[in-house]
Amino acid sequence: MQFGINLLPKKEISPESETFRRFKKILGSFLVIYIIFIGALVGFSLFLSSSGKKLLREKQQVEAKIATLRKKESLEVALKERAGEINKILQQRMGPNQTISLVQNLVIPGVVLNEVDITGGKIVFSGEAQNVVVLADFLDQFKSSRKEFSWLTLVLLARTSKGVYNFSFEGQPVF
């Protein structure tokens, strides 16, 4: 039986060296990643710088064009302000001639209107009816005019010594 005898000196690998070798590998990998990260950061900064300059140029061009159209912009702003106010005013305006017509249409022969007062959409009108029959016919008119008024109140009804009936109504016409 033959045994091979190794006469070369054997290099002993200590456990400590093995750990240190692993540490060196990890550190080496970390350094590589670190350098790649720095490279990426530099590249990103350069990209941002060039795109920032391009963005600034484009913005300045657009701003210059807008500056030449300032007159148009001021006209549009003035128009928009006024259109809004005109809209509000037209909506607030009541229809006084329609209101007066409405009340006039209710007047029948024998009834005389003495006063019509229109304020803020509300109407107060007063007059006199010759006699009770005329008054009754006049009051009947209002039954058919319910759609024209959102509300209507008989504020005063009085008979004078001459047999004439004074009346006063208050209401809100609907347009």
Add this chain to the structure above:
Amino acid sequence: MERQKLFFKKNIRLLFSLLGMALVFFTWSFLLPKTQQAFEAKKNQDEEVGRLGKLEQKLRDLEGLNEFELQQRTELSLKAIPSRKKFLEVLVNLNKLANEQGLLVESFQVTPGEYLATPAANLSKSDKLDFKISLSGSLESLKNFLSELQKTLPLLGINKIKTGLKEDIAQSDLILATYYLPLPTSLGPLETPVPKLTSSEENVLAVISGFTFSAPPIATAAAGRADPFSF
């Protein structure tokens, strides 16, 4: 060379520690701030891109407007609501309208207030000026007057009507309001979008385009001689 290798082998741990410390120092003093700056720069750039988008939209909106048509419509809106108090023109127009309808103007009262108001006065919103006018005539004439009044420019509000009727003659006291709104003094920042008219505002402009505008009275040159005794 051997010495260096020996030195390196002997002090390897120390060298690695120094390298580690240098890396930490480099990261703390340079790399982290640079990274933060890069992210902030990216964030700012994104905001600038947004701003550029708004500016481009504004430019498109402005280029889409017809300047002539815009000028016409703005002039119409200025006729409807003037930029300054124009009570004389309103009085003249009311008198003319009343005469056309066969009504007699018995009296009028107005308190214009500050006559030479500076543009910097706090009039950012519309304000109004109240007129009190007394008319006499038939009820039909009054109705026609009120009807025509609502179709004239400048716009007039009718705040109150008090009519007393006696034998077909209407004695009326009216409180009317005329409006004014100063022109804008500033357009705001450049990125402010162009305001667009709503459909109801477009309709309103179409409605008032059919109204009658009475031009203000033109002062005529005085006639006659400066010295009545010269021949």
